[in-house]
Amino acid sequence: MKNTEIKQLIKEEIHKTKKLIEMYKEETKPVAPDCAIDLVSRTNAMNNMSITNSALKQANLKLSSLEFILPNVGTPEFGKCVNCRKEIPLGRILVRPESLYCIKCSE
Numbered sequence: 001m002k003n004t005e006i007k008q009l010i011k012e013e014i015h016k017t018k019k020l021i022e023m024y025k026e027e028t029k030p031v032a033p034d035c036a037i038d039l040v041s042r043t044n045a046m047n048n049m050s051i052t053n054s055a056l057k058q059a060n061l062k063l064s065s066l067e068f069i070l071p072n073v074g075t076p077e078f079g080k081c082v083n084c085r086k087e088i089p090l091g092r093i094l095v096r097p098e099s100l101y102c103i104k105c106s107e
């Protein structure tokens, strides 16, 4: 795959992740205190919120990792496992750009 194509894929992933972050932010907005919902709904809402909050953190981490690796495309350092120096499959890089290890080494 050409470097320009890889960059394009990363940019698309950045775009998708940004949209996801927007969506999560919308979902984690605090519920108005005068909102008349019963305790069960409120507890559910709070549980969902903590799940969304961790998803939001994950998405933010992914975004910064994607932005970090983008300029490295085409350099010898790009996409190599920091441990065994083997090439990390692009599919894995796009899903988990924050991981600097190949599947074997991260196990």
Ligand SMILES: [Zn+2]
Residues within 6 Å of the ligand: 081, 082, 083, 084, 085, 086, 101, 102, 103, 104, 105, 106
């Ligand atoms: Zn490795």
